[in-house]
Amino acid sequence: MSIGYACLAVGVKDAGFKSCTMKNADTERLTEITEHNLRTLENIIEFNAANNIKLFRITSGLVPFGSSPVNNLPWHEMFEGRFLEIGKKIKDSGMRVSMHPGQYTVLNSPNDDVVKRAVEDLDYHCLVLDSLKAGQECKIVLHVGGVYDNRKSALERFVRNYMRLKENVKNRLVIENDDRMYSIEEVLETGIALNIPVVYDNLHNAANPCGSQSDDFWISQCNKTWKAADGKQKIHYSQQDPSRKKGSHSEFIRVKEFMNFYGQVKGENLDIMLEVKDKNLSCVKCINCTSERNINILEKEWGRYKYAVLEKSPSLYQEIRHLLKDKEKYPVVEFYELIEGAMTEEMNKGHAINAAQHVWGYFKNTATQKEKDEFSKLVSDFMRSESDLLKIKRMLFKLSFKYGESYLLDSYYFLF
């Protein structure tokens, strides 16, 4: 069982991808961005390896306009060596990677130009994985596509167009239920007919259900479509954002809800891809909650969360400190539940200033007079509602960098 996250890592140094617009996509810019994005991918892979994360989705934007005539660079030859280096790091750490073309890659369209672009886009995704020398268990996840007023012929067209794909693309392609068009039942029928694996997505099934079967039921149905060469069965797991419309991914994984789900499926041998806004943060959380670890892990996590908690709730901050006192225990679920409680608190100016002062404590003796003046001005501006908290945090982050406070540089305080 591995738990992973998609595309981006938050709070990781030098881990931002770049892109460009079509009209700026000249050879020089495309080369530079590809080079940059490969370095970014490598940094994220190294972060994953260091944090015991064994499942990761690579962003489709890795090579800008990778499947468009706008980009006619032989990028996989130009960067062959870089792909091999990164691919080796992936393999050496035991990581499984995947890719997932977006909603605009539609293989079953009645418009043949659209289909042609979809085929080219799948070729591109496959070439990225091939260039990394990723095994056949590293999949490309695709939705079935549109309905066009006739589900039966639309599904038949998917089957026909699938046959047009190259063998190495076919070997990686898996299909997923979506939140509007094709329910898990229809995707399963298609997967069985084509003999390709099916990825079950729990939130899509909640938005676009068929019958009232449990997640566990559909997961075991999908399990039958995964052959040995395809690797472990994969599913997508996400939770509804309570304040946004149906189908929106939550900011973070609510640990209690996740553990309830996990209790039902832990007997299966699954890889779980999380789709969640805070990415690696919830991923680390879920890994910590489902594996045998010790309190050192929680103390490390606490070091990163503590000021983010303090600025929302001093009382929960104290409660967590007490929870971590007993070094023989590993109260992981309680720990994260308390953090979640703090993160959902409304912002309170007094608490926010208090936390900012705690962080300022790292610098107040070493800071220059100019920095001291600037900090107190930002604080009083914030109290008078003349500026926002972001400005204070931005300054504190800069100081952390300048004075080499690596403990603070890793803090999630600067992310929220």
Add this chain to the structure above:
DNA sequence: CACCGTCAAGTCGCA
């Protein structure tokens, strides 16, 4: 340097 409109894709639903 902060802010916000634009980009890029294909389909569906509603005038």
Add this chain to the structure above:
DNA sequence: TGCGACTTGACGGTG
């Protein structure tokens, strides 16, 4: 028939 919504983060131009 045509256009807005859907989705996403970063670009890129403005003030």
